[in-house]
Amino acid sequence: MTFGRGIRAPRHTTHAARRHHREFHVALIVQKYGGSSVADAESIKRVAKRIVDTRRQGHDVVVAVSAMGDTTDELLDLAGQVAPIPAPRELDMLLSSGERIAMALLAMAIHSMGFEARSFTGSQAGMITDATHGAARIVDVTPVRLREALDEGAIVIVAGFQGFNRDTRDITTLGRGGSDTTAVALAAALHADVCEIYSDVDGIFTADPRVVPKARKLDRVSSEEMLEMAANGAKVLYIRAVEYARRHGVLIHARSTFSSAEGTYVLGEGMQVPDAEEGETMEEPIVAGVATDQSQAKITIIGVPDVPGKAAEIFKLVARTGANVDMIVQNVSAAATGRTDISFTLPKADAPTALRALAADQADVGFESLVHDDQIGKLSVVGAGMRTHSGVSATLFEALSVSGINIEMISTSEIRISVVVRGDDLAEAARVVHTAYGLDGEVDATVYAGTGR
Amino acid sequence: MTFGRGIRAPRHTTHAARRHHREFHVALIVQKYGGSSVADAESIKRVAKRIVDTRRQGHDVVVAVSAMGDTTDELLDLAGQVAPIPAPRELDMLLSSGERIAMALLAMAIHSMGFEARSFTGSQAGMITDATHGAARIVDVTPVRLREALDEGAIVIVAGFQGFNRDTRDITTLGRGGSDTTAVALAAALHADVCEIYSDVDGIFTADPRVVPKARKLDRVSSEEMLEMAANGAKVLYIRAVEYARRHGVLIHARSTFSSAEGTYVLGEGMQVPDAEEGETMEEPIVAGVATDQSQAKITIIGVPDVPGKAAEIFKLVARTGANVDMIVQNVSAAATGRTDISFTLPKADAPTALRALAADQADVGFESLVHDDQIGKLSVVGAGMRTHSGVSATLFEALSVSGINIEMISTSEIRISVVVRGDDLAEAARVVHTAYGLDGEVDATVYAGTGR
The missing domain is CATH 3.40.1160.10 (Acetylglutamate kinase-like)
Known part of the structure; x- marks a missing residue:
């Protein structure tokens, strides 16, 4: 034995x-x-x-x-x-x-x-x-x-x-x-x-x-x-x-x-x-799956002076609170004012502490105001095939656009595209994107009742 | 420190x-x-x-x-x-x-x-x-x-x-x-x-x-x-x-x-x-306490042939069942029949197995009958002073006799005398014996509510 x-x-x-x-x-x-x-x-x-x-x-x-x-x-x-x-x-x-x-x-x-x-x-x-x-x-x-x-x-x-x-x-x-x-x-x-x-x-x-x-x-x-x-x-x-x-x-x-x-x-x-056949080629789909996450909040810092080092200053401040920042988007600076807006997402539970820290340093950082939004949803399309296929993001944006779902933030990695939408739109967004990438099965999945852990 | x-x-x-x-x-x-x-x-x-x-x-x-x-x-x-x-x-x-x-x-x-x-x-x-x-x-x-x-x-x-x-x-x-x-x-x-x-x-x-x-x-x-x-x-x-x-x-x-x-x-x-005073003599009471135990049963084997080796044969048989025998009393043999009775006590839970084993070997051992009694109580008087004082057992027997409590079995060790009485008599027996040895306190003890373990 x-x-x-x-x-x-x-x-x-x-x-x-x-x-x-x-x-x-x-x-x-x-x-x-x-x-x-x-x-x-x-x-x-x-x-x-x-x-x-x-x-x-x-x-x-x-x-x-x-x-x-x-x-x-x-x-x-x-x-x-x-x-x-x-x-x-x-x-x-x-x-x-x-x-x-x-x-x-x-x-x-x-x-x-x-x-x-x-x-x-x-x-x-x-x-x-x-x-x-x-x-x-x-x-x-x-x-x-x-x-x-x-x-x-x-x-x-x-x-x-x-x-x-x-x-x-x-x-x-x-x-x-x-x-x-x-x-x-x-x-x-x-x-x-x-x-x-x-x-x-x-x-x-x-x-x-x-x-x-x-x-x-x-x-x-x-x-x-x-x-x-x-x-x-x-x-x-x-x-x-x-x-x-x-x-x-x-x-x-x-x-x-x-x-x-x-x-x-x-x-x-x-x-x-x-027990796969020797040499069997794995039919690699371009997109493996669509992940959804409604556990994050978004903080937008409005009117940040558009000078070098500001973003570093801000995220050092946030990091010190222990907050786990996920997506970051900085808008194009408005030429007239020399100021820009920076948005980032983080776990909902981390938001209050991060907000307090930012507010406390408002004068030093020199931003105008803070907006807290905990009604967002994040949708991510994941697939190793993205490395070698073009047009993957276009399919995503097209599907959301047809359904009238507005995209608030975008971030990408080598094998992932994530978008932030309204929390209320997240389920609908996931369904249309799932269909658009040809992932739909023929029957409804059994009810997904927790993680077993 | x-x-x-x-x-x-x-x-x-x-x-x-x-x-x-x-x-x-x-x-x-x-x-x-x-x-x-x-x-x-x-x-x-x-x-x-x-x-x-x-x-x-x-x-x-x-x-x-x-x-x-x-x-x-x-x-x-x-x-x-x-x-x-x-x-x-x-x-x-x-x-x-x-x-x-x-x-x-x-x-x-x-x-x-x-x-x-x-x-x-x-x-x-x-x-x-x-x-x-x-x-x-x-x-x-x-x-x-x-x-x-x-x-x-x-x-x-x-x-x-x-x-x-x-x-x-x-x-x-x-x-x-x-x-x-x-x-x-x-x-x-x-x-x-x-x-x-x-x-x-x-x-x-x-x-x-x-x-x-x-x-x-x-x-x-x-x-x-x-x-x-x-x-x-x-x-x-x-x-x-x-x-x-x-x-x-x-x-x-x-x-x-x-x-x-x-x-x-x-x-x-x-x-x-x-913190006792150096050289302080400990006033050693003759009797330290009176212990009671109502967890035992008594088995009496009637009509055992009074020949050498019978007791050994019987208790080897009982020991093989794993029973934990405590007191053993053998009556004086009746000269006319050449037979005697042997009684012993053991935990109530062990009695059924011991009885079955004895009954199975009745023919070999040659006894007449078995009597099982689980309504007994055991009272023990314990005291190191017994080694050096006489009359300790007389006090016990006298106290029980005055109260009309019958003694069914007696066994002694160097510092203990135990008697078996009717289970119903045990509490009364303990009280009169406790008094007879001068152990009574002046006030009722607080209620004794278990062992804390």
């Missing part, structure tokens, strides 16, 4: 090379289940069955699991009751217990189905991080105990979201999306064949099906497209996990806990979908 | 010698809080304040804490829902998360009061056990990290009830009363001045105040008396913790979370209550 583990292809080889190996060795599959997949005893048993089914197919399985349902929120609530600002080290100690509960229950459930299963905490699994409590970065993964357990034929269950720091010997947590990152990091360290990220949706869609009912599930998406989509509002995968996967050559398969259908493969450079 | 730690008296010196040191060093106090003391955010804050008060007095403090309120039962319930017989390794992993939650919250609460506090899991605290999941024995304590934290001026919080095994590197739990044992083991390893076991009762009483309203709190009790009382129904301290304390020379102080009054000191050989 463990034949071939020692000669598993190192991670820098291409996926095609690995596929050649696959005929001679058992696959190693890493699976990640989020909190809603293990919300209660029944769900845990369902997930256990799914894991056992994978094992029965002859594969080695390593599972990263999140805390059950609302456990993390409940623990945060308790922390808030005993301390207004909980000590970060202790908060990590507290929160890390959530995944331990879930992983022990999952291992028990598998065990009672007649399969050997062993659970490991982040530190037991060798998930070594820096010492930043609450948002630790993984610096090394030393999965010695996991390999031993796999070699002994056990299914391995690992607590997601947590690690430990070697210097302080303290437990850390990885922050938002931490369990996805745990799974990808384990897949990289163990040279897994695939990292399956389970949630309650079927995969990555060409658009959010709640907004665009004709959205289609993608069979595959490139990791660079996935990163742009995630950064611009798509919620199925966390950016950090996708980045880690791309950097370490991990094949991600985003799929549903509730279906055995294939989901979406997120392909890094040189990767191929497993 | 840490002056003197290095020269703290080794544990084999007498307490008097340690007292001499106390004038020159800060005391190190280990405190244990049970689940009912940390049942919710309010209780945790109350306990935190108590710990901070101890620290403010200038002492170093190490705290062992149990899981909050019913957490352990809730986790056991979840385990039962996912697996009929949970894998022991995983059950320990699951249950150990309960103390982690409590300890992290407690550390946060202390932290927010302006004091440095650090929580440590069983393995971080160096609580090394054998590999018996669910009932691990402590084999070594290596509190390196705790010493470091103390030296840095922090209050140390340790998860009770848990340890880890060096060979399997797995997390273990210590079983019933585990957090008491954790506290005592920490006190021994750190050469603490005292181990304070907090619960919701004021200390050790001369009898269970729910049964004997005139029971008095004892200021001190010897560890051998405490062991006999605990083994015979007293519930404030666990036998295992008292045994550990006696073996390692740890001074236990059983006291209430809800009062700052002194509780009861449990004194091992050569120990003295802190």
